[in-house]
Amino acid sequence: MSGLVPARLSGRDVLRVGLAGLRARPARVVLSALGIAIGIATMVAVIGISSSSKEDLLRRLDRLGTNLLTAKPGDTLFGAEARLPQGAVSMVSRIGPVTAVGATGTVEASVRRTDRIPEEITHGIGVVAASEQLIGTLGVSVREGVWLNAGTARYPGVVLGAEAAGRLGFDRPGGQVWIGGRWFTVLSVLGPAELAPEIDRSAMVGWDAAKRYLGFDGHPTTLYERSTDASVEDVRAVLARTVNPENPEEVEVSRPSDALEAKAAAAGAFTGLLLGLGAVALLVGGVGVANTMVISVLERRREIGLRRSLGATRGQVRVQFLAESLLLSALGGAVGVVLGTGVTAGFALYRGWPPVVPPWALGGALAATLLIGTVAGLYPAMRAARLSPTMALATV
Known part of the structure; x- marks a missing residue:
């Protein structure tokens, strides 16, 4: 008799189980995503404001001449x-x-x-x-x-x-x-x-x-x-x-005009400092996501044991928790991109600058959130996958 092959989770199934885990703890999800959102918003706003200032400077130079x-x-x-x-x-x-x-x-x-x-x-x-x-x-x-x-x-x-x-x-x-x-x-x-x-x-x-x-x-x-x-x-x-x-x-x-260009260079150095602060905020947000996922594994051992006893493989459990971490980070990243873009547009219009947010900044922000989500969720996902059904059910 041939061995049973476990069914594979489709992309829709992975998304559904990941969202189900987040919907069960909305307050914790919001607080964890907030750290990611603040970090991403800071980085997008800093890059956007710097780019808007640079674009205004270039337009002024074009108008005034070099x-x-x-x-x-x-x-x-x-x-x-x-x-x-x-x-x-x-x-x-x-x-x-x-x-x-x-x-x-x-x-x-x-x-x-x-x-x-x-x-x-x-x-x-x-x-x-x-x-x-x-x-x-x-x-x-x-x-x-x-x-x-x-x-x-x-x-x-x-x-x-x-x-x-x-x-x-x-x-x-x-x-x-x-x-x-x-x-x-x-x-x-x-x-x-x-x-x-x-x-x-x-x-x-x-x-x-x-x-x-x-x-x-x-x-x-x-x-x-x-x-x-x-x-x-x-x-x-x-x-x-x-x-x-x-x-x-x-x-x-x-x-x-060299003085204006030097001013732009000095502003770029200050931008680097602010980007560093945004990266620190993003790192803190990633630690918050990791903490949330570790606690989630501890609180949901019964659920993990029940899923394992019903035939879920270690890989499927690992994918479930990794998907939750990615969705949590993506939520914070999306909110951060919107906030950062809004802050850039508001500040640029207030100063009379053309609002500019480079596409690479938005793409980089989303990529950073996915990387943070992967790193933050990897250990909790592996820990959840290592739990045996009997031990998970016995400790509840």
């Missing part, structure tokens, strides 16, 4: 502060690929709301001479009023950067401020200068007006230059020698 270079005076051979030549702007404009050049020059003066405020109170606002081509080069918008032109640049008028206007209490042109012992009329208020934040904190007067009324010496302190995208590196290589042919080593050349 073809802006700046030249500033460095130090002389003997450690003194160098100066850019007065004709630096006109010399740079002669470089073939250069499309726009603007400059600012530091003015030894302070700007105050009235002449009654002490000179030492500056609110962090600097006064600079500005060339007429400055905002065109930087791509800064005029929020209210008009920018300096050939007419206004010769007279005591001032343009306020976005932060400077707020600190002085101006949201539109009109009115006057006290600069260098005389009144200057506010001509306009600028929008944010993302690639040149120093402009936001400045009060800008015309180049000729700065010479006439504020004792400006005519030497630029920051030169801004834009060229075609394809020629940025070539222009960068010759910019210092063009600005100061006699002493090119005294000129510091930089690209403002």
Whole structure:
């Protein structure tokens, strides 16, 4: 007589017995799945928020361009502060690929709301001479009023950067401020200068007006230059020698967009730390699942013994408990993915970023939950399968 072959559990049967075990203890299932959900939600949200911030940065770079270079005076051979030549702007404009050049020059003066405020109170606002081509080069918008032109640049008028206007209490042109012992009329208020934040904190007067009324010496302190995208590196290589042919080593050349890219890199390092915290939360959730499954095996020895006595094989018992662990982890993972995606979308919309959750993050989160479920359920499943029917029924 041939031996009896035990029936194989179909996928539907495995799912049914796994869900039956979870439905019997709903409160414990929810608490165990919560640990997995918190870990997955943290990881998805961190990746999503970081990706949304990066996408916003890339869009800003595309809008602002990476073809802006700046030249500033460095130090002389003997450690003194160098100066850019007065004709630096006109010399740079002669470089073939250069499309726009603007400059600012530091003015030894302070700007105050009235002449009654002490000179030492500056609110962090600097006064600079500005060339007429400055905002065109930087791509800064005029929020209210008009920018300096050939007419206004010769007279005591001032343009306020976005932060400077707020600190002085101006949201539109009109009115006057006290600069260098005389009144200057506010001509306009600028929008944010993302690639040149120093402009936001400045009060800008015309180049000729700065010479006439504020004792400006005519030497630029920051030169801004834009060229075609394809020629940025070539222009960068010759910019210092063009600005100061006699002493090119005294000129510091930089690209403002590099600062934004460095900021993104720093944010990425912080993201790694948060991902580590999410992984710890996920590990704690996995320990909770394992604990739940071990206790479930101890509490259900009678059920295991009865199933074994009715013909269930060790493999079928092992599959049953492993399925319960996987379903428990998958439940926590699914909830965590939804929560993490929701947090990403809400935070991104609040900050005005495009919500981005990489597909690989969602796939990785689900894969992590299945791995946690397998590892957490493996020992309890093997322990349940090793119980003999007689011993399981006898200890109840």
